[in-house]
Amino acid sequence: MCPTGAIYLKNGKLLVEVKKCVACYACVITCPEKAITIEWFDGRLEEVEVEDNI
Structure with missing residues (x-):
């Protein structure tokens, strides 16, 4: 199925x-x-919400 393995x-x-x-x-x-x-990540990060109870 995948030519590159x-x-x-x-x-x-x-x-x-x-x-x-x-x-x-x-x-x-x-x-x-x-x-x-297939979804590609272009390397740019955008602002995201994170929980601060880590």
């Missing part, structure tokens, strides 16, 4: 090694359940 199985779960992903969308296109989506 970015998707792998660990402890019964499929995981993605982000550094190997080249955003070809082969996994998104071929997933029969349409369970895979």
Whole structure:
């Protein structure tokens, strides 16, 4: 499914090694359940709320 081998199985779960992903969308296109989506983080952080009871 993934030409770069970015998707792998660990402890019964499929995981993605982000550094190997080249955003070809082969996994998104071929997933029969349409369970895979790709969302990218552009590296910018915006203001977020955090709880101060840590």
